[in-house]
Amino acid sequence: VQLLESGGGLVQPGGSLRLSCAASGFTFNTYALTWVRQAPGKGLEWVSAISGSTSSIYYADSVKGRFTISRDNSKNTLYLQMNSLRAEDTAVYYCAKDGLPYISGWYDCWGQGTLVTVSS
Amino acid sequence: EIVLTQSPDFQSVTPKEKVTITCRASQNIGSSLHWYQQKPDQSPKLLIKYASQSMSGVPSRFSGSGSGTDFTLTINSLEAEDAAAYYCHQSSSLPWTFGQGTKVEIK
Numbered sequence: 001v002q003l004l005e006s007g008g009g010l011v012q013p014g015g016s017l018r019l020s021c022a023a024s025g026f027t028f029n030t031y032a033l034t035w036v037r038q039a040p041g042k043g044l045e046w047v048s049a050i051s052g053s054t055s056s057i058y059y060a061d062s063v064k065g066r067f068t069i070s071r072d073n074s075k076n077t078l079y080l081q082m083n084s085l086r087a088e089d090t091a092v093y094y095c096a097k098d099g100l101p102y103i104s105g106w107y108d109c110w111g112q113g114t115l116v117t118v119s120s
Numbered sequence: 121e122i123v124l125t126q127s128p129d130f131q132s133v134t135p136k137e138k139v140t141i142t143c144r145a146s147q148n149i150g151s152s153l154h155w156y157q158q159k160p161d162q163s164p165k166l167l168i169k170y171a172s173q174s175m176s177g178v179p180s181r182f183s184g185s186g187s188g189t190d191f192t193l194t195i196n197s198l199e200a201e202d203a204a205a206y207y208c209h210q211s212s213s214l215p216w217t218f219g220q221g222t223k224v225e226i227k
Contacts, residue, residue: 036164044156044164044207046216060215094163105211106154108175110163 001025001109003095008114015085015118021078021095021111029053029073032098034107035080037091037116047093048080049103056103063089085118092116122146124208126219134227139195141222143208148188152212155184155193158221159204167206168193200226 007019021033035047048059048069057069068081078095092115096107123146133139143153155168166175168184171191181196195202203226208219 043205043221044158044209044218046209046218049216058214096164099166099169105152105216106166106169106209107164108166110165112163 001097003097003109003111005093005095005111005114008093008116010117010119011085012120013086013118016081016083017085017116019080019082019093019095019114019116021080023076023078023095023097026097026109028076030101032056032101032103033071033078034096034098034103035069035078036094036096036107036110037089038094038113039088039091042091045091049098049105050078051103052101058103082116085116087118090116090118121215122149122210122213122217124210124217124219126206126208126222128222129220130223130225132225132227133198135200136197139198139202139224141193141195141206141208141224143186143191143193143219145189145191145210145212149210149212151187152210153184153186153191154209154211155182156207156209157202157204158207164207195224198224198226202226 034049066084092113094113095111097109099108151171156164158164172184205221
């Protein structure tokens with residue numbers, strides 16, 4: 001099982017960025033997936049989750065209305081579209097695989113993370 | 121939102137010592153509490169799910185206990201490779217939340 005994030009980088013406040021997470025080694029459309037972020041030197045923060053069928057989607061209040069989670073089950077890829085970025089969104093963003101087919105809230109596999117820096 | 125409070129924030133421990141990390145939830149979460157280990161510059165790794173179920177491949181010195189609002193992660197006979205931050209995480213109700221983390225340093 002492998003998850004590989006990409007798409008991070010430096011962006012100005014108010015800008016947009018799309019993160020991707022390419023998955024392999026498991027039946028992609030069977031499992032829920034999640035984004036978790038970690039600000040520099042800080043703890044973990046749950047961001048968003050999507051079920052395998054995309055019928056269930058949830059967001060943290062801190063990103064609701066600005067971030068959109070999606071997945072392409074034909075490409076085994078998870079996405080996070082981030083708009084109206086703020087300095088406080090600066091973090092390493094991890095994608096993680098839920099341990100169960102539905103949004104279970106525990107993650108048995110994590111990617112290596114991609115760094116998003118919001119700064120002028 | 122359910123708040124998870126870990127204690128201590130930091131612990132410096134000699135090898136072979138026993139380490140106990142506690143996690144207190146602001147409301148009853150049953151057994152929907154999971155523990156992760158994050159070594160420096162690495163991604164988190166799931167150690168314990170549902171308070172006490174050890175993940176495959178996790179050394180037997182790691183164990184979890186508790187239910188309701190009070191949970192414990194125990195590391196018996198600490199090894200040098202256990203230097204890491206440890207996080208508890210609840211999946212009882214959205215938004216899922218994490219504890220602030222406990223950093224374990226090896227003396």
